[in-house]
Every structure is written in structure tokens, then in C-alpha cells.
Amino acid sequence: MSVGDALLAGADFLAALLLLVGLKAMSHPRTARRGILAAGVGMLLALLANLLLDALGRGSLRLVFLAFAALLLGGGLSAALSRRVPMTAMPQMVALFNGLGGAAAALLVFGRVLAGGSPAPLALALAVFAAPVGSASFGGSLVAVAKLQDWRLPAGRLPAHRTLTALLIAVSFALFALALLARAPELRAAAGGFALAVGFLAGVALTVPIGGADMPVVIAFYNGLTGLAVGFDGVLLHSPAMVVAGVVVGASGTMLTQLMARAMNRSLAAVLFRGFGPPAAASGPAEREPLATDPADAAIVLAYAREVVIVPGYGMAVAQAQHKLQDLARLLEKRGVRVLFAIHPVAGRMPGHMNVLLAEAGVPYDRLLDLEEANAALAVAGAVLVVGANDVVNPDARNNPASPLYGMPVLEVTRAPRVLVIKRGRGRGFSGVENPLFTAENVRLVYGDAADVLGRILGALREL
Template sequence: MLGQGFVSAAAIAASVLFILSLGGLSNQEKAKRAVWYGIVGMALAVVFTALGPGIGAYWLMIPMIIAGAVIGWKVAKQVAMTEMPQLVAALHSFVGLAAVFVAWSADLERRRVLAVRATEGAVEEFSAFAALVATKAPDELTFLQLEVVFAIFIGAVTFTGSVIAFGKLAGKVDGKPKQLPGGHLLNAVAAGLCLLLAIAYLNGAGFWTLLVLAALSFFIGYHLIMGIGGADMPVVVSMLNSYSGWAAAAIGFTLSNDLLIVTGALVGSSGAILSYIMCKAMNRNFLSVILGGFGGTSGPAAEIEGEQVAIDAGGVAASLNNADSVVIVPGYGMAVAQAQNAVSELTRKLRAAGKEVRFAIHPVAGRLPGHMNVLLAEAKVPYDIVLEMDEINDDLPSTDVVIVIGSNDIVNPAAQDDPNSPIAGMPVLEVWRSRVVIVCKRGQGTGYSGIENPLFFKDNTRMFYGDARDSIDTLIPLIE
């Protein structure tokens, strides 16, 4: 067992590594090193916390750590890149549920300490945490109760919200917004009851208040995310990331664990910042996303004229062979088809033929921020030709051919042309301004969000139907 000095030093080192990890993830070239910073930091945190003063029951702790590590490793190895958003949502749910359990345990220990004090017994017979609670003054115990309430509320909301987000991302739950009769009023009533229960608990009510508080919070998380449409899921995932961080920080205060406080605050603040960035990229108000998603429209959507004109691989190849500049817009359809390696090979062949090839990445492409960047990096697409929306939008009018692979909302002109569209005002990639647009798509459906796209009916658009990987593989040999 190590002294508190060693544990504090390790906590500082782990915190620095976590900060370096977050900073490095902003750059594709440094991302792998940043991930290792996080891995080493977490290893330090776990080992030195487990060896710290007052920690025991290693006969139970060590098998649980090993079992968790093995399960995590096996699950992560089996999860494809297309399923990474679902995995992230699932991991958020674990943090939320852990916060609820820790908060319940903390209050039970608080009650045991108070009972021992009333009988003038020895607190040492209980856990290390109970001994810690015993050192607290009455006002500090009140603050502990506030921490418990906050941890239960935010943890429970995070748990059920993340479970529903997982279901929507995995296609196990309908992606359309759904609410019970009463809509947001139910959430408001549940939140009000949570506040009343918290007040009752702080004034001496029994443990039952925390159980009912958790049940109501579970409902709020479920109903809140059920009411958010699939198109808003990237923001929801980053929001839940923030929630899980604040839940971790809350239990850090409860356990007097400085490292957990710092780590939770890092995750919570970075998730909140990311949520803000995502909402800005979608021209959405954060509260409107959380409370309703791509909710309603102010009137009927504009009528779409024309028809979708199909093209075969030979026609696409002819357009590419005659082009000098090509822009590729990847979307979730590319991830589902696992077409990134085929796209990388197409890019290599086009560049070898003297074409200028670049990628246009919308901030909310895919189901998770940075999803497309990770897939392209995995396929070894050069970083310098992968550009963000703001960097490439002005170049699209001078582009000969744009290839859209499995994208819908992020290239939808209705965002600019139709004030009644659910995505009205959302910044999009203006691919229709290029000379030719090739849309690689499975069929004529509206996609994950259910929003029709006028781009598919424009005169300069051709629909290249089929599985993205098969379509690109068919196309590659025809490039001269």
C-alpha cells in the first residue's frame, strides 16, 4: 500500500496525460500518440488509486478489474468502425450507472456513520469511506448530500439517455422523434418532482427519496432522447459525453478523489464545447436540439420537381476521366458499406492520372464527430487533401465532378432554399454548384433522418445506385 504522496503525484501525472491526450486528438497526425497518452494516464490512475491508503478487498477488486479489462478488450476488438458511435454511447451509459450506484452507496455509508455517532460507537469498524465521512462537519455532510443528489440525477439521465442513443444509432430503436402524450410537459413535471424529492432528502427524508429520484431521472433520460430525431444524434452523443463527465466529477467529490474530479471536469467541459461546436455547424440552438431535435416545421415543405436520373459505372468513369478536379464527400453510407479502402484506391488512381482530388468533410458527417476523418485515416488517405466544409465550399463552383458517397442532409440544398425544411439554416456542402454531381446511393430512400433531398433531382446530378463499396470497386478499373 502506497502513501498519499505517491497517489497525489500519480494523479497529477495522469491529469497531465489526459490533457495531452485531449489536445492531441484535435490533429489526425498526432491522434495515435494522443490515444496512448490517455491509455497510460488511465493505467496510472487505476493502479495508484487501487494501491492508495484505505483501499482493501483486493480479493474482489483484482478479479473485477481483470474481468472488465478482458471484456472491454474483446468488445472493442469486435466492434467495426461503423459501430464506434454505438460503442461510445454504450460506454457513456456505464459511467452514468456507476455514478448512481456510488451515490447510493455514499448515502448508505453516511447514514451508518450518523447511526454510529448516535450510539458513540467506533467508525473504524466500517469502510475507509465511512471513516472519511466521519471526519466531516455537519455542513460538509450537507454538501455531501448535494453531491449525492446531483450524481444520481445526472447519472440516471446519462444512463437511460445513452441506452436510447445506442438503440437509435444501432437501428434497434426507431430514429424518428417519439414522445408520450404530454411531450415536454412530462419531462418538466418529472424534473419538478426530482427537485421536491431532493429538498425532502436534504431535510431528513429516508433513502426512498433517492430511489424515487433515480427512477424519475431514468424516465427523463429515456423520454428526452426518444424525443430527439436521428439527424441530431451527433449532437446527442457529444452531449451525453459531457453528462458522463459531470457525473464522474460529482462522484469524485463524493469520494474525495481529486483525479476523478479533474478527469470528469475535462470530459464534461470538452463534451460541452464539442456539443456547442456541433450545434453551430448545424445552425441549431443547443436547447432546441436537446428539447426537440429536428422537431417541427413552420409550414409545408417545398415541392420537389424533376426525377432522379440514374447512371452506370461507365458513365461515371467517363465524367471522371474528363475531369481535372474531383471532390469526394463521404457520409455514413460509406461507413456502412465499409467502402473507405475502395475510395482510397480510387483516389490514388485518380491522382496518378493527374487529377486534383480532395475530400470535403462536413462537421456532422456520419454518426459521430470526426467519424469520416477516422475512416479515411484508417484507409491511408493523405491528411492534406481532407478539408473541412469551410475550407472547400468556395471551391465547389470550379469543381468538375463531386462524388457524394452515402450522404444526405449535409448536401441538401433545402437547408438554404426551403424555410420550412427541418434543416433550414443548417450550413451544408454546396455540391450542386459544381459541374457534375455523382450520388452513390443504395436506392431512392430518404436516408436516416427521413428528409427528402432536392439535390437528387437536379439537372446536373446523376444517381449511381448500388452498394458503395461494390460501386467503387466496379469503377476503379475504368479510370484511365
């Protein structure tokens, strides 16, 4: 091993170490930012070492120029986009960058195919997996981006949609295996190119029928797939750093997929293949009419509670009401009311999205409670304010075996003596499931747009 090679190996090792240390620092919000900075240093180290010690030495001037052009083009566009995008659009960004990673992983393996030669059996098997999967992750992530952006896509399923999707996946694997094993360079190039295109279509076909409400699961799923594809690429390219980083991400994506699916009471298979079932007649006809109240009364309820728990849902984010919510929390705290936020795992459009939106509005992270902490706090709270959340506070999930939500972990808001629900209209949640919370005895509804109602409550509080 030459000195250059040894230095390069050392830099890769250090980079992998820093990436893992950075991930470990994510275990607490206090250290998390230092963690991502450490990981950034590691990545920069790996990139510079490979550029200076390896690539520049062997490339022509033309390749050096191309490399810098690619780095500046991809990096520049993406930096400009990521710095501007609002926090509500973070799920789209995560899906987009994930898809690009998948595309890169797929193209890398394709590059290897074009170079000719046959890799060792294990690398071969992994390559047959990595390229179509990376490509499918690219296609699927782009569809997820479009759905999260609310671009209209032709929804619905083709006849025999599942069979068709499965067929596309199988064809993509088969074509790529052919590309890796064939002798003739033309055949390798054609089969490999087609395999990637078919893989892309498979990702699109798999994702198009999935509803917007299931996107948290889908994003986590493709995140894991891209990670695996990158890890498998690492085997093919003899890069242990890529193996470690990719596989760790694969494990993380798999775990988050399971967590999200469980929090939504669905299996991954149900999300991918079944769509949401028809709304079942759950609670039977409501025994009583929901009782409404006005913002002024709501303000009084909140102002005289000792502790208030706020439950924000996606409706709050749609109304962009997070800053008003934080104003409300500040005002209540000035009056001596303790204010906490109860965050369901699927509140928002991706895992943990609601926490980011509230942190942006200035809510300190120690006021953001996860499901378990929140249910404990709800038992002792004086009042609860539900803003634009529906399914995640549905008591049927605990009490009614006939409900499609039955078994889903929910925030038990009726533990508090008084519950206020800000609700846009009289309809049902995304899932179309009946919610008996609204007719419960200690619940009062305040109808209207979340931002508007919160503004009125704030006004009333200031005059108290």
C-alpha cells in the same frame, strides 16, 4: 500528512497532468496517438497509487478479492468487446462506455449516502445533481446504443411526454435530496435507490422519442453530463483529480453538443423536445426531371478531371463502401487526378465518424477536408462525386428561406462544373426534405447501391 498520503497526492496530480497533456495532443492527428498513450499512463498511475498506497492498506482480504474481481470483470469484458467491434459501431461503443461512466458516478454518490453523515453544503448541492444525472446519462445512453444498433424500440411519445419527463427529473432530484438529508439509514437507502431508478427512467423517457438522425447531438450531450457528474463526485470525495478530469469532459461535451446542433441547424432544445418538424413543402415542384447517367460515363468524367472531390454520406457507410471508395481514389491518383474528401461535421452517426471510417479504409488524413476547407476545394474542383449524402449537400439550405434546412451549413457541391451523385433510390433524405440539387443543371445521378455502383465505376476506369 504521512509519506503515503503525500505520495498518493503526488500520483493523483501527475495523473491529472498527464490526462490534460493527452487531451492537448489531440489537436493534431500526428500527436494524437501519443496523447492517448500518455493519458493511459496517467490513469494507470492513479489507479495503482490508490490501490497500493491507500486501498490495500485498509481493506480486508475479502474486499481486496472483490476489488480485483470487479476490475477484471468490467475491464476484461469491455476490452474484449472494444477490440472486436467494427468501426461502423464506434458510436454505440462511445455511448455505452459513457453510460457506464454515468452509472459509476451515480452509484458512488449513492454509496456516500449509505455511509451516512451529511456533506458540506456545496458538496451536498452537487451530489443532489450528480447522482440523478449520472443515472439519467446511463439510461439515455443505453437507449442511444439500442437506436444506433437499429434495435426496434417502441418509438413515439406518450401523451404529455415532455411534462412526464420533466416530472421524472424533478422527482429524481427531490428523492435524492431526501436521501442525503434524512437521518434513518433505511430511509436514506430507499430514497436514494428510488432516486437512481427514477433518474434512469428519466434518461430513457428523454431519449426514446429522439430520432436516429439526431444521435450525434444526443451522444455528445450525455458525454458532457457524465463528465459533470464525475466532476461533482470529485468534490464529494475530495479528489481534485476527479474534479479537473470530470469538469474538462463536461466542458468538452457541452461544446461538441453545440457544434453538432449548429451543424444540423437545430437547437439542443429542439432535438430533445420537439423531434423533427413535418417536412415542409420547400422548393415547390421541381422544374425539371433529374438527369441520370451510367457508371461508365461517370468513370470518364472522373478520369479526365484535374481534381475530384468526393462527398461521402451515411448511405456510403451503410453500404460499407469505404474501401471501394479508397480503391477509386487510388486508381484516379495513379492517373494523375488529385482526389480529396469533403467531410460534413454530421456525416456518419456521431461527430467525425466519417473520418474514422475513411481512415480505416486507408485514406490519408491530409485528404480529409472539413467543411470550410472543402468548400474552398469545391470551388476549384473539376468534378464532384457525392456518395450517399443528401441533406448536407442541399442547396436550399443556402438559397431557400422556406426550407426547414435553411441556415444549415452545407457543402456547396454545385460550385464544381460537373457533379455526380450516387443515390440508392428516388426518395428523399432522412429529414424528408426535397433536394433541388438532383435537378440542377450540372448534376447527373447514378442510381444504385453505393458499393455496387462504385464497383462498376472502378471496372470502367480500369478499362479506360
